[in-house]
Amino acid sequence: MDSQSQNTSLQRLQNVEKRIVRVLELAGGVMDEMANPSGPRKELINNHCSEFMQLIKDIQVTLREEIKSACEYRPFEKCDYVPRISNEICCKKLEYVISQFDNMKQTIEGYHAAASDHMALD
Secondary structure, X not given: OOHHHXXXXXXXXXXXXXXXXXXXXXXXHHHHHHOOOOOOOHHHHHHHHHHHXXXXXXXXXXXXXXXXXXXXXXXXXXXXXHHHHHHHHHHHHHHHHHHHHHHHHHHHXXXXXXHHHHHHHO
8 A cells, every 4th residue: 555545545534534523413413403392303303314324324335445445455465474484384394304204213223223133142
């Protein structure tokens, strides 16, 4: 993600923040209107609710896009750390297996030597 796309992403998130503030203002306005002693004005409540719902949809769309964009951002995509470490681990595993084979070879040679000694005594 380059500097330009980071700036536009930040601007979109700042606009989301402004929309959230507006959503809260609308919700407060509806609550005030519902508490109006002379009764709520239906047209005002309808307008506030319509704007509220539209802003909620806009916020959801923008946040989904920003999350998707953030998931696509892979700053370490060309980093060779993981493959390099995997290779080092594989080498250590192979060294361990070789040492186990060496131990097995010594055990087998010891067994053959003992068997030869035993056969010579018979």
